[in-house]
Amino acid sequence: MERDTNFVLGIYDDEDVLKEAVTKVRDSGVKIHEVFSPYPVHGLEDVLGYRRSRLPIAAFLFGLCGTCLALTMQILMMAVDWPMIIGGKDHAAIPDFIPVTFELTVLLAAFGMVGVFMISSDLKPWAQPRIFDKRSTDDKHVMAIDIAVNAGHEENKIKELLQASGASEVNNKSFE
Amino acid sequence: MQVTSSVREPLVTGGKTYKDVTHDVSRQVEGKPTIGWMLGLAVSIGVLLLGSIAVGATVWEGIGMWGLNKTVGWAWDITNFVWWVGIGHAGTLISAVLLLFRQKWRTSINRAAEAMTIFAVICAAMFPVLHMGRPWLGAYWALPLPNVFGSLWVNFNSPLLWDVFAISTYFSVSLVFWYIGLIPDFATIRDRATGLRKVIYGALSFGWTGAAKIWMRYEAVSLILAGLATPLVLSVHTIVSFDFATSVIPGWHTTIFPPYFVAGAIFSGFAMVLTLMLITRKLFKLEDYITMVHIELMNIVIIITGSIVGIAYITEFFIAWYSGVEAEQYAFINRAFGPYWWAYWSMMTCNVISPQLFWFKKIRTSIVFTFALSIVVNIGMWFERFVIIVTSLHRDYLPSSWAMFYPTWADVGVYLFTFGLFFTLFLLFAKFFPVINMAEVKSVLKSSSEKVNK
Numbered sequence: 301m302e303r304d305t306n307f308v309l310g311i312y313d314d315e316d317v318l319k320e321a322v323t324k325v326r327d328s329g330v331k332i333h334e335v336f337s338p339y340p341v342h343g344l345e346d347v348l349g350y351r352r353s354r355l356p357i358a359a360f361l362f363g364l365c366g367t368c369l370a371l372t373m374q375i376l377m378m379a380v381d382w383p384m385i386i387g388g389k390d391h392a393a394i395p396d397f398i399p400v401t402f403e404l405t406v407l408l409a410a411f412g413m414v415g416v417f418m419i420s421s422d423l424k425p426w427a428q429p430r431i432f433d434k435r436s437t438d439d440k441h442v443m444a445i446d447i448a449v450n451a452g453h454e455e456n457k458i459k460e461l462l463q464a465s466g467a468s469e470v471n472n473k474s475f476e
Numbered sequence: 477m478q479v480t481s482s483v484r485e486p487l488v489t490g491g492k493t494y495k496d497v498t499h500d501v502s503r504q505v506e507g508k509p510t511i512g513w514m515l516g517l518a519v520s521i522g523v524l525l526l527g528s529i530a531v532g533a534t535v536w537e538g539i540g541m542w543g544l545n546k547t548v549g550w551a552w553d554i555t556n557f558v559w560w561v562g563i564g565h566a567g568t569l570i571s572a573v574l575l576l577f578r579q580k581w582r583t584s585i586n587r588a589a590e591a592m593t594i595f596a597v598i599c600a601a602m603f604p605v606l607h608m609g610r611p612w613l614g615a616y617w618a619l620p621l622p623n624v625f626g627s628l629w630v631n632f633n634s635p636l637l638w639d640v641f642a643i644s645t646y647f648s649v650s651l652v653f654w655y656i657g658l659i660p661d662f663a664t665i666r667d668r669a670t671g672l673r674k675v676i677y678g679a680l681s682f683g684w685t686g687a688a689k690i691w692m693r694y695e696a697v698s699l700i701l702a703g704l705a706t707p708l709v710l711s712v713h714t715i716v717s718f719d720f721a722t723s724v725i726p727g728w729h730t731t732i733f734p735p736y737f738v739a740g741a742i743f744s745g746f747a748m749v750l751t752l753m754l755i756t757r758k759l760f761k762l763e764d765y766i767t768m769v770h771i772e773l774m775n776i777v778i779i780i781t782g783s784i785v786g787i788a789y790i791t792e793f794f795i796a797w798y799s800g801v802e803a804e805q806y807a808f809i810n811r812a813f814g815p816y817w818w819a820y821w822s823m824m825t826c827n828v829i830s831p832q833l834f835w836f837k838k839i840r841t842s843i844v845f846t847f848a849l850s851i852v853v854n855i856g857m858w859f860e861r862f863v864i865i866v867t868s869l870h871r872d873y874l875p876s877s878w879a880m881f882y883p884t885w886a887d888v889g890v891y892l893f894t895f896g897l898f899f900t901l902f903l904l905f906a907k908f909f910p911v912i913n914m915a916e917v918k919s920v921l922k923s924s925s926e927k928v929n930k
Contacts, residue, residue: 315922338494338664339919340691348688353696359704377620377629386633399638399715403645406704410649414656417697418682421690423659427683434667436686437660439494439918 307333308455309432310443310462311469315341318441321465322347325443328461330453333446336436355413362412363405370404371397430475444473487581487920490764494918497765501912502665504760506673509907512759517903524896530889531606539609541886547879548869552887553603554719555861559744560600560894561643561716562737562857565709566745567593568650571657572705575698581773583916584765588756589749590654591909595901596748597647599894604639606890635718642715646708653701656694659684660915713741720864726807727868730795736788743781743827744857746774750850752902754843756911765912768841775840778853782831785860789828803873811867815880819863826856 310325312318318341325332326349335344378384379391389396418424436442443462447455459470492500504510509517534541544551567589574582608614618640620630630637662681669677684690717733750771757766796808811820830852834840839849871878905911 335688336686337688337691338498338686339660339915340695341688341919344688345692350689350692353693355693355696356700359700373620374632378632382628386631389633393633396633399635399711399718400632400641402707402711403638403641406649406708407645410652410701410704413697413700414652417656417693421693423682423684423690425679425682429683429685431667431685437664437667437684438498 305475306447307432307473307475308445308447308458308462309469309471309473310445310465310467311433311435311471312441312443312466313439313468314466315344315441317466318443319344319347321443321462321467324465325445325461330445330458330461331449333444333449336432336442336444338437338439338441341441355417358416359409359413363409365412366405366408367401369408370401374400432473433471440468443467485767485769487584487767487769488765488917489767492764492921494921497912497914497917497921498664498668500762500765501661501910501914501917502668504907505665505910506668510759513903513907516759517900520896520899520903522896523892524900527889527891527893527896530886531602531893533886534606534890535611539607541884542890543882543884543887545879545881547872547877548866548881550607550869551866551881552862552883552891553607555858555865556891556894557600557603558716558737558861558865559858560596560603560898562713562741562744562861563748563854564593564596564600564646564650564745565713565738565741566749567591567596568646568653568705568709569742569745570749571653572702572709575702576706580920581770583920584762584767584912585749585753585770585774586916587654587657587909587913588752588906588911590650590657591902591905592745592749592752593650594647594654595898595905597643597650598901599898601643601647602890602894602897635715635722638715639719642712646712649701649705649708653698653705656697656701657913657916658909660686660694661910661913664914665910710738713737720868725868725872726801726803727811727864729804730792732788732791732795736785736792739781739784739788740857740860743778743785743831744854746777746781747850747853747857750774750778750846751854754847754850756906760906760911762912765917771843771846772840775834775846778831778849779834779840782827782834782853786828789824807868807871810871811863814867814871816863816867816870819859820867823856823859823863826852827860830856 310321312321315337318335318337322332322335322344326347332348335348337344374397375392378393378397383391385391386393432444433440433442445458445462447458450458462470488497490496504513530541539553542551542553544553567586570582570589571586574586605611605614608617618630618637620632622629658680659682662677663684663686666674666677666681714734714737717737720728721730721733723729753766753770753774757763793808796804799805810816830849833845833849839845866881870881
């Protein structure tokens with residue numbers, strides 16, 4: 301359960317203004333809770349200081365599992381459990397096993413990575429997300445600042461900072 | 477703020493703002509269905525029901541209902557299967573390959589093209605499943621499960637089994653790619669909705685908030701899925717071509733098949749995307765998003781792939797002559813001048829000559845010509861598969877077993893069924909799902925529109 305919290309929201313109309321604003325706010329020592337956008341803003345993760353996603357590593361590892369699973373399965377079934385000569389080929393006819401191995405590698409890499417993405421981002425059909433401002437899925441960028449986390453900064457100062465950084469609106473939002 | 481490029485045409489016209497994109501795309505999801513849409517759905521469901529009589533008869537009586545015989549063991553079923561799988565290729569090509577190549581023009585058409593892929597693969601899967609004769613056992617036979625009558629496994633040396641893995645992987649990865657792309661747009665619709673619609677789109681949006689951290693991961697996922705799907709597109713039709721190429725039938729046993737099939741698939745897929753896009757943009761008034769630039773670029777892809785297919789046809793003839801194999805040479809002479817000459821020349825006219833018309837700018841920027849030629853290409857590609865399959869089988873090494881194939885009403889009916897199914901699913905998608913990827917269009921709006929309002 302998330303705690304009761306009060307937020308100050310800076311609403312921005314333009315992605316370039318937003319990126320500059322994020323830099324300004326972070327430079328002033330105010331901690332940003334999160335920024336919400338209707339579309340992916342390239343470069344925003346850098347100014348927010350986020351670490352690169354490790355999902356490619358997850359994809360690689362799941363893909364590797366797919367390769368091993370496919371080769372093991374085919375060799376066990378074709379060469380160990382019920383060996384038959386087909387077209388005069390070896391029991392473990394590796395070139396014949398490449399198509400299925402490739403497909404299972406892709407399948408496991410894709411599903412594994414997407415699964416990790418869903419879990420790590422808490423995306424599920426029954427999720428009840430906190431919506432800071434509905435316009436953040438339409439046409440506005442929303443910067444949310446948690447007042448409790450920034451106890452060292454006065455709320456009014458934070459609002460002034462957001463206004464000065466180019467926010468078209470500055471609002472308050474509380475969640476119970 | 478005015479953002480215009482002097483070197484390229486805008487991808488979104490009409491001076492759209494971010495809010496306009498949301499409004500224009502959500503309009504048909506939120507509004508009442510139009511008369512055109514209802515009429516289209518009624519016709520599609522009608523065709524589906526009509527075709528289901530043939531599907532029912534096939535399941536009840538067996539595939540003796542079809543025109544297949546001992547010589548032509550595969551005909552309409554596999555022709556239709558390969559044709560539908562081919563159509564499915566453009567969707568993943570547009571969404572994955574063009575994403576990797578940073579082609580921004582894909583953003584307006586990728587959603588509908590991906591949906592087309594999913595529905596086309598469903599239609600394709602109908603044919604091998606029905607061809608199994610007892611489809612309720614089909615899944616059991618095709619999966620690597622131990623046989624209860626003895627520990628006999630599926631044959632991993634067979635291209636038909638590779639097909640099972642290829643098609644099911646292609647379908648499921650495409651489905652995931654499509655759905656991941658839909659999540660942010662479902663959230664947009666959720667945030668505009670009330671009542672039951674809010675609950676439904678709330679569940680479909682998986683709790684998406686548009687947080688920067690999640691967008692970052694989302695972009696990583698999209699890029700890797702694109703990287704995985706790109707070789708997948710090539711592998712699927714390559715493997716489909718192995719069904720033929722690994723056999724020893726004259727006309728099938730050729731190394732040119734994998735690239736030739738892939739080019740043909742993209743050729744027919746783009747033609748179907750054009751057919752659907754031209755209808756969709758008119759029906760839902762999306763002319764500012766699916767512009768003449770998009771249509772022209774797709775037509776250029778059709779020229780390229782059509783020309784590759786044309787070269788492949790000529791190469792096949794050359795190799796048949798150059799190989800010195802009598803049976804191979806006869807197979808190709810029989811294709812052009814045998815009893816199925818009409819199918820061969822239909823294929824040549826539709827696939828080799830018609831796309832070359834797109835070299836003329838006037839034709840490739842004409843809606844009427846594009847629509848007509850997109851249908852011509854799809855007819856041609858159907859004939860291509862028919863020619864490869866039926867003409868190669870009906871006269872092989874043994875003249876004593878030569879025979880003709882004539883389709884029955886059940887053959888035609890099952891094909892009609894898949895048409896009904898495809899268009900029913902596509903129309904339902906177009907009404908209830910955002911047909912254009914709003915988030916992606918918004919992300920290219922600033923650099924690619926006529927004007928973006930601050």
